[in-house]
Amino acid sequence: MKIELTPAQAEAQQSFRAFVDAEIMPHADEYDREERTPPEVIRRLAELGYLGATISEQYSGRGMDMVTFGLLCEELGRGSISLLSLLTVHGMVTQALTKWGSPAQREHWLPKLATGEVIGALGLTEPNIGSDAKSIESSAVLTGDSYLLNGRKKWISFGQVADLFLIIAQCEGKPSAFLVERKDPGFSSKPISGMLGFRSAMLAELHLDDCRIPSENLVARVGFGFSHVIGSALDYGRYCVGCGCVGLGQACLEASVSYVNKRKQFGSYLREHQLIQQMIANMITSIKAARLLNYSAGYLKDTGDPDTIMETSIAKYFASQMVNRVAQDAVQIHGAAGCSSEYPVQRYLRDAKIMEIIEGSTQIQQIIISTYGCMKLARKKRTKT
Amino acid sequence: MTTEVVKEKIRTFIQGYIQVPELKDDEDYFASRLVNSMFAMQLVLFVEKEFAVQVESEDLEISNFNSVNSISGLVARKNGVGHS
Numbered sequence: 001m002k003i004e005l006t007p008a009q010a011e012a013q014q015s016f017r018a019f020v021d022a023e024i025m026p027h028a029d030e031y032d033r034e035e036r037t038p039p040e041v042i043r044r045l046a047e048l049g050y051l052g053a054t055i056s057e058q059y060s061g062r063g064m065d066m067v068t069f070g071l072l073c074e075e076l077g078r079g080s081i082s083l084l085s086l087l088t089v090h091g092m093v094t095q096a097l098t099k100w101g102s103p104a105q106r107e108h109w110l111p112k113l114a115t116g117e118v119i120g121a122l123g124l125t126e127p128n129i130g131s132d133a134k135s136i137e138s139s140a141v142l143t144g145d146s147y148l149l150n151g152r153k154k155w156i157s158f159g160q161v162a163d164l165f166l167i168i169a170q171c172e173g174k175p176s177a178f179l180v181e182r183k184d185p186g187f188s189s190k191p192i193s194g195m196l197g198f199r200s201a202m203l204a205e206l207h208l209d210d211c212r213i214p215s216e217n218l219v220a221r222v223g224f225g226f227s228h229v230i231g232s233a234l235d236y237g238r239y240c241v242g243c244g245c246v247g248l249g250q251a252c253l254e255a256s257v258s259y260v261n262k263r264k265q266f267g268s269y270l271r272e273h274q275l276i277q278q279m280i281a282n283m284i285t286s287i288k289a290a291r292l293l294n295y296s297a298g299y300l301k302d303t304g305d306p307d308t309i310m311e312t313s314i315a316k317y318f319a320s321q322m323v324n325r326v327a328q329d330a331v332q333i334h335g336a337a338g339c340s341s342e343y344p345v346q347r348y349l350r351d352a353k354i355m356e357i358i359e360g361s362t363q364i365q366q367i368i369i370s371t372y373g374c375m376k377l378a379r380k381k382r383t384k385t
Numbered sequence: 386m387t388t389e390v391v392k393e394k395i396r397t398f399i400q401g402y403i404q405v406p407e408l409k410d411d412e413d414y415f416a417s418r419l420v421n422s423m424f425a426m427q428l429v430l431f432v433e434k435e436f437a438v439q440v441e442s443e444d445l446e447i448s449n450f451n452s453v454n455s456i457s458g459l460v461a462r463k464n465g466v467g468h469s
């Protein structure tokens with residue numbers, strides 16, 4: 001066993017870190033306050049090839065391995081979780097198309113998504129349906145050579161700006177996946193503001209009112225939209241979120257270390273108080289543990305191992321809970337300063353909470369992990385006896 | 386790889402995910418609701434890695450995945466061996 005980044009991965013990590021330090025960290029609080037991500041920032045991500053990070057070079061992507069991609073998610077998460085969420089939802093669309101798109105869909109969309117000419121977003125959640133995603137109420141009906149879609153999608157990250165949406169709707173009574181363009185007749189979006197976290201992720205509610213799309217915009221087959229198309233997209237999304245949590249935790253740690261080194265109370269620096277040391281030690285240890293879980297999930301993705309699905313769920317579950325404890329401690333360490341807009345840790349705490357809700361909430365991960373674990377252990381016992 | 390070896394590998398994999406004492410080769414584990422939603426993608430990854438084939442959109446038929454026999458048939462067709 002060898003747990004070590006390759007020289008190329010370590011080099012990529014350095015360049016991601018330098019980009020985030022120079023171009024994201026100085027502005028992330030401002031974007032959070034303004035509840036927007038300027039288009040030039042999205043263009044910059046596109047220029048650097050980050051929007052096409054895992055798309056194959058054949059389609060003008062960067063063709064990154066998943067461990068390297070995880071490092072990119074970690075670094076972006078350190079700078080701005082809202083910005084990471086662009087990479088997440090855009091990547092979920094590219095992942096779904098790479099795996100399940102028709103050759104024509106791949107040829108047409110992947111190069112545009114890779115270069116950022118087209119921005120993708122994911123429309124799964126609805127006003128009445130969240131965790132029980134298979135039960136979505138939006139509908140798609142085939143009429144001649146087009147589908148007519150009706151329904152509402154809610155809390156859609158980058159729904160205000162995306163050009164292409166992967167929409168899940170019931171077709172013939174079965175969840176199915178469709179590509180819907182912003183310009184399609186019957187499509188409209190309404191911005192959502194005032195969220196707790198992800199404030200610059202430009203959320204929107206999507207309205208599909210007799211929205212007409214060509215029949216070739218069905219992705220995969222009718223009835224496989226949830227199990228397979230969303231199945232692969234969610235696995236990808238969970239990985240981004242898990243890695244992003246590590247980055248967000250790292251940001252909390254770095255802000256806290258800087259603060260305890262400059263703030264004095266009772267005649268000594270905060271870092272010298274043992275109860276502060278306890279919080280810093282717990283941060284360091286739990287961030288490392290979460291990072292290792294993500295490395296493991298990424299490695300299993302690169303080797304095509306089916307265990308990656310559960311490892312990713314475990315990594316996301318652990319990392320998103322971890323970052324909530326870490327962000328709480330970061331604010332605690334900063335005292336009143338941490339509750340103000342003078343320091344980014346209040347943003348970190350608000351964003352951390354979202355990570356426990358998206359891509360399968362903490363409770364949904366608990367159900368998945370425990371069901372799987374009980375089966376595995378029961379089987380081991382059976383084969384022994 | 387003989388059909389029997391292929392089936393044994395499939396059986397072993399599936400039994401890691403569902404709680405039945407014995408799995409018959411023609412037993413439809415989707416119909417009996419023995420599996421959760423993540424199992425579908427785990428199965429795709431397993432077939433791709435274990436048998437070095439690419440599962441594509443046109444292979445998405447429940448009848449290609451719902452029993453040991455059906456997966457073994459899919460693998461055989463993907464490898465150009467014809468239906469086993």
Ligand SMILES: Cc1cc2nc3c(=O)[nH]c(=O)nc-3n(C[C@H](O)[C@H](O)[C@H](O)COP(=O)(O)OP(=O)(O)OC[C@H]3O[C@@H](n4cnc5c(N)ncnc54)[C@H](O)[C@@H]3O)c2cc1C
Pocket residue numbers: 089122123124125129130131132154155156157158195197198203354357358359360361362363364
């Ligand atoms: C900032 C933000 C961005 C988002 N971006 C997107 C996006 O881009 N695209 C998209 O489609 N969706 C998006 N979402 C929606 C997100 O995926 C859902 O919020 C999530 O799936 C949970 O659904 P819900 O909010 O409806 O909660 P519900 O499903 O109503 O759950 C409410 C609570 O009950 C718990 N719960 C539910 N079922 C069970 C159970 N069986 N056992 C125990 N507890 C249970 C949940 O864990 C949660 O705590 C976003 C959400 C947020 C907050």
